[in-house]
Amino acid sequence: MTSILLVDDHAVVRTGLKMLLNDLSDMEVVGEASEGEEAIKKVEELQPRVVLMDLSMPHGKDGLSATVEIKKRWPEVQILILTMHDDEEYLFRVIQAGASGCILKSALHHELIHAISVVAEGSAYLYPTATKKLMEDYLERMKSGKDSDTYSLLTDREKEVLTLIAKGFSNKEIGEKLVISVKTVENHKSNIMEKLKLKTRPELVEYALKKGLLGYGI
Template sequence: MIRVMLVDDHAVVRAGLRIILETQHDIRVVGEASTGEECLASVGRLAPDLVVVDLAMGEGMGGIETIQRLRGEWPGIQALVFTTYDTDADIVRAVDAGAIGYVLKDAAPAEIYAAVRAGARGERVLSPPVASRILEQLQRPQLTLTPREAQILELLASGVGNKELSRQLFISEATVKTHLAHVYEKLGVDGRGAAIAVATQRGIIRNQRAQ
């Protein structure tokens, strides 16, 4: 029996996912949490094999930090991302944090069942659109932003200036400018506004206005 914990700040999402998963004889939902903090406080007691976690959970700890701490404190418990976000930056950060898989919320039930089973076995699993995006990166590595470049561009898109960005990332403003120069070259633009627009269009960073 695969023991699963659901972590999402929307009760209706958790309820729907629970209903879908519990139609399967080999999957049991052993607990739910609406925040990363709540997840970490109860995961040791619930002892799931797999935690299905969203990336954006309102105030408090986000999905990436939740996954990092979960994998650090309970390395035997796998984390599967279940989210609407499919940008390069989100995918890379989730995998770097230790997620075993990345599934989009518009996935069919059969895909979700397969992802949960594979993730619980410790096998990497990606939704087809996510896998396609990663394959595209591998085929065009010269056009792919590094995780740091994508992070810097996404922070700039949210309104953070160079000085604040350097403070948050513990790097100098000169280093920020160097990263931006590389970003502009890769995207074929000559300024941050154009870079943000192109990166949003290509799905490299999130559309800040749509959030």
Template sequence: MTRVLVVDDQDLVRAGLAALLRTAPDITEVSEVRDGEAAVEAARRQRWDVVLMDIRLPGMSGIAATEEILAKVPEPPHVIVLTTFDIDEYVYAALRAGASGFLLKDTSPRRLVEAVRVVTQGEMLFAPAVTRRLVEAYTRQPASAADPEALPELTAREREVLRLVGQGVGNDTIAGRLHVTEGTVKTHLHRIMSKLSLNSRAQAVVMAYESGLVVPGQSR
């Protein structure tokens, strides 16, 4: 059962999102706040599974609020950032902050509810193609070969898993390519995130690009 916090400064948008989420049988609690400061306070005061965070907020931005929540809340929620445009100048910053993905504000009701369910399972909510498009748009890596020796704190197998995650490959497909179980892939991911102090799969994608394990335009 899932608890969701909706953060948006537009009253009608916020109320509409909350009302929609309350219709889902597996979402047990929905609360609303209108700015970043209130979101941080709500996250400190009560445990939430998912936060729907508008990027553009008065005062503390959605990016700053996301960073604050993920860095300082003991059991941080998964954060989904909300944006008006499919390529927003702030989306990459949100991924770097640890958000689990993003949704457009005109997304369908079914997609919204499904996104909440997906991130609670530790996955990113947007398609791999969108992941690659976002990262390629906001990184400035040179068009050179990937560095197989990047991130020396990882084992060779962990680097391979991270490389595939960075290319937008799902856990089940990674398991098939490496001839291991999906549970083993999740164990590798847990160790990768622990070693690199990452909070989300989205941050792992960004790390794969920034470390040189994956370069923009690289095929899977």
């Protein structure tokens, strides 16, 4: 059973989503929140598997800020962003915030259910036009010489670490999974950043997403 926290500033939207999801045998809405700060408290209290997070909430903490805070404190929680903006700027902000996926509010019910199932399994989900935008950006970077096939420079262990970092696991959690020390994880991370010529964790996530390492290739 996938436990879900709904975060949207419109009560009518939350009610509709709750009715839709609770009608499914493998999903259950365990809580609701109307803004980001409340969402953070609900995550701490309920520990949902998936947070369905509205991007724009004018009153209180916005969806992106709440996403950053939740992923920092509970990296195992998967966040699916709901947005009405089919815009490249918003797409990259969502990825950088650490969300597991993004879906348009105009999506059909079966598309939303599929997206929730995908992120609940720990994979990444992007709506089709978002995938196209990322591909176009990647091709543009290739043409301009800003990107190259540096993935082959990584060792097998570095590839494992890269994938786990991109999925939101902390250094300690990665060390436990791979049975290595936190210091070794940090060394692998430094080597990865140097080889891929990346500077921040969000850039690692974007790189991993483009490489299809999160279970959703482009």
